Amino acid sequence: MSVGGLAAKSNVSTIPRHLTAIARTDLSKPMSLAIADGVVVRNSSVFDYGCGRGGDVQRLTAMGYTAHGWDPGHHPDVEIRPADIVNLGYVVNVIEDPAERVQALRSAWGLAREVLIVAARPDWEARTLPGRRHGDGIITSKGTFQKFFTQEELRAWIDGALGVRSVAAAPGVFYVFRDGIRAQSFFASRIRQRPVAVRRPKVSEVLYDAHRNAMDGLAVFVTGRGRLPEAWELGSNVECLLDAFSSVKQAAAVLRRVVGERDWDNDLAAARDRAAQDLLVYLALAAFAGRPKASGLPPDVALDVKALFGSYKAACEQADMLLRQVADQKAINTACTRSPIGKLTPEALYVHVSVLGSLDPLLRVYEGCARALTGAVSEATLIKFARTAGKVSYLAYPAFDRDPHPALWVSLRADLPRLNVKHRDFSASANPPILHRKETFVPEGYPGREKFARLTRQEERAGLLEENSTIGTRDGWQRRLNELGYRLSGHRLLRAAPR
Numbered sequence: 064m065s066v067g068g069l070a071a072k073s074n075v076s077t078i079p080r081h082l083t084a085i086a087r088t089d090l091s092k093p094m095s096l097a098i099a100d101g102v103v104v105r106n107s108s109v110f111d112y113g114c115g116r117g118g119d120v121q122r123l124t125a126m127g128y129t130a131h132g133w134d135p136g137h138h139p140d141v142e143i144r145p146a147d148i149v150n151l152g153y154v155v156n157v158i159e160d161p162a163e164r165v166q167a168l169r170s171a172w173g174l175a176r177e178v179l180i181v182a183a184r185p186d187w188e189a190r191t192l193p194g195r196r197h198g199d200g201i202i203t204s205k206g207t208f209q210k211f212f213t214q215e216e217l218r219a220w221i222d223g224a225l226g227v228r229s230v231a232a233a234p235g236v237f238y239v240f241r242d243g244i245r246a247q248s249f250f251a252s253r254i255r256q257r258p259v260a261v262r263r264p265k266v267s268e269v270l271y272d273a274h275r276n277a278m279d280g281l282a283v284f285v286t287g288r289g290r291l292p293e294a295w296e297l298g299s300n301v302e303c304l305l306d307a308f309s310s311v312k313q314a315a316a317v318l319r320r321v322v323g324e325r326d327w328d329n330d331l332a333a334a335r336d337r338a339a340q341d342l343l344v345y346l347a348l349a350a351f352a353g354r355p356k357a358s359g360l361p362p363d364v365a366l367d368v369k370a371l372f373g374s375y376k377a378a379c380e381q382a383d384m385l386l387r388q389v390a391d392q393k394a395i396n397t398a399c400t401r402s403p404i405g406k407l408t409p410e411a412l413y414v415h416v417s418v419l420g421s422l423d424p425l426l427r428v429y430e431g432c433a434r435a436l437t438g439a440v441s442e443a444t445l446i447k448f449a450r451t452a453g454k455v456s457y458l459a460y461p462a463f464d465r466d467p468h469p470a471l472w473v474s475l476r477a478d479l480p481r482l483n484v485k486h487r488d489f490s491a492s493a494n495p496p497i498l499h500r501k502e503t504f505v506p507e508g509y510p511g512r513e514k515f516a517r518l519t520r521q522e523e524r525a526g527l528l529e530e531n532s533t534i535g536t537r538d539g540w541q542r543r544l545n546e547l548g549y550r551l552s553g554h555r556l557l558r559a560a561p562r
Contacts, residue, residue, distance in 0.1 A: 093152045093182040093236045094119050096441075100249070102178050102238060103128065103148050110146035112171040113154035114138060149175035156183040159198055159208040165224045172225050172239065179239040181221055181229070186211045187486035214436060214484040228352045231438035234475065234484065247349070248361040253439070254345045254431065255287070255338075268321040270307055277303040278318055281311070286330055288363075289338030290370040291315050296363060339371045340424045346382035347389075348431040354379065388425050389432060396450045398425045406503040412448045413458075415505045419446065430455055433477035437484055440475055445504055453479035460498060464511055467518055467554045470495040470537060494538045499528060514554045521556040525549055 090098075097103040107128065111119050114132025123130035133141045151171040158164040172179050189211040194201030200210035212220070214234060221229045221237055229237040230246060240246035271278050277300040284292045294301050294311055301311075308314040319327040342364075346354065357365065357375040365375075372378035388394040399407065404421060405414035414422065419430060426448060433455035434440075443457035456476040460469040472495075474487040489495040498504075499522070502515035522528050525547060533539045544550060550559045 090122050091119050091150075091152050091182075092233070093150060093180045094123065096232050096236055096439075097148065097150075097178075097180055097238075099441075100232065100238075100439075101252070102180070102232075102249070107148050107177075108146040109148045109150065110144060110174055111150045111152065112143070112174065113151060113167070119150065119152070143174070145174045145176055147175075147177045148180065149178075150180045150182075152180065152182045153184065155181070156200075156210045156212070157208055158210070159200065161199065164210075168221065168224050175239070175241065177241050177245070180232075180236070181217075181239065182236045183212045183217055184209060185235040185484075185486065186213045186216075187488075214438075215482045230352070231435060233438040233441065234486075236438060243355060243359055244361050247355055247359065247364065250349065250352075251341075251345045251361065251364050253434075254348070254427075255341045268317060270317055271321045274303055274307050276300070277307075278314065281314055282318055282322075285315070286334045287338070288367060289331065289335035290367065293366065296366075335371060337420075338367060340427070341420075342367055342371060342378060343382050343385055344424055344427045344431060346378055347386040347428045348435060350382070350386055351432070351435055385424055385428055389428050392451060392453065394425060395429055395448070395453075398423045398429075399448055399450045402426065404506055406500065409450075411450055413445050413504055414448075415445060415509070416443050417509065418506045421506065432479055433457075436477045436479070436482060437475060442473065443475070444469075455479070463498075463501070467501075467515075467551055468497045468499060468537075468540060469501075470497050494536050496535055497537050497540055499534065499540075511554075518554045518556060525556060527556075 089095075094103070094109075103109060105127065109120075109123055109128055109130040111117075111130065111132030114120055114134045114137070116137050117132050117134070120130045120132040131141060131144060131146070132138060133143050149171050151168065154171075155164050155167055158167060168181065171181075189201070189209075192201070192203060192209060194203045194209070196202075197208060198210075200208055203209055212235070214231065217235065218229055218231065218237060221227075221239065225239060227239055228246075229239045230250065232238050238246075238249070240249070277297075280297065280300040281292070281304065284296065291311060294305065297304065297311070304311060304314045308317070322330075345364075349355065357368075360368065360375070368375050368378050372381070399412035402412055402414075402423060404418045405412045407413075412426075419427065422430075429448060430446060437457070440457040440459075442459045442461070444460040444463045445458040447456035447458060449455065454476055456474055458471060459473040460466075461472050462469040470492075471489045473490065474485075476485045476487075477483075478485065500515075500519050502512050502519060505512050505515070519528075527543055527547060527549065528534065530543060534543050544559070548559050550557055
């Protein structure tokens, strides 16, 4: 994106910022994230401040959103207007004057009624872009300026310039919320586990059958939150339920009968345990950004606290105990060692991202500390919990499901004591690290798990996995296959044809 001649329009840059604008074929990363995260919703108005060629505005409009954008180089005549969501996407990194950079941030923040999205290029991209030093950045071969930010540097810069606490959405992308309660709702939603599948009714019930969709919505809420909802929490289902039943409580009583009282009670107890763990993880991690007072909790979270812990004070006391353990590497090591899920090595515990919500709450807080630093790493396949150092890594294996021994594509490591994020790119490596024993990373019921396990058994019988020190890379693994006379066809091990 490009920007220049900001609100005051007093600075004239001799650097051609408009040349940094990219012609995109899809939504930019920050806008895609904001939609996926529920920050941008259907009734949101969006303003792209420094929109470049206007690709995001065009695509958002085509998708049915109310979107406008301004850019001094490409769309200088568009009215600069307030909006619910303002996007400052890859703008601050092309401004060479630090004072003007801050002015751009504050101008965009002044337009945002609800949320400001700020995106900038992360420091590891500097390795791929040669240039000569200029100020705190570089001048590229095109004559444009680029300033690269470390993750914590970008956060500190935003927070310092605006006097707020931003939320890491992803590497290089932050959200700044106007309303603290909305920020807490977003934070809590990222931690909450998905509801479990609702049991099928055991008996026929006329009222249930007549209002199945609304009743199933009630069941999903209960299994996700471990409590009965208030009427306002049911959204569009509430009118249907209250027309058929005198109260939500009566509807739940009918649901309990048709599901089976014992099964319902067991499901509710399990849901309460999961929801209590989610709440403790949320409150523990909320301490980093300044845990809200009870009056600052989202209404639904306040109801969770009352139902699951009785009081906010009691919940915070338990969350603080959990948070203190994160600084105890022995406690982290014990939690890794005892984990029934994942692959344990002498240095770390590796788990598939799909099992994060099922881990010990201490490991969830450990990972949450890392995510508070990095933001969500959407491309991650595995999470690596270091057992002897405060480090959590996100590992991307794009071919995990289809390749019997997938190659590592990208690694992003959060070093918690140093507040540092390290990025390593293996995508162009001729000999990248690869995985074995894929079934050990995933939970029971994971699609393809039995296929993974069957291949591991075949490789064990063939003696292929005995040389751990040599088979961890693509070349080393291929040599081992050749030495013992085997080849792979999908997830099947076959004898190689004689040479």
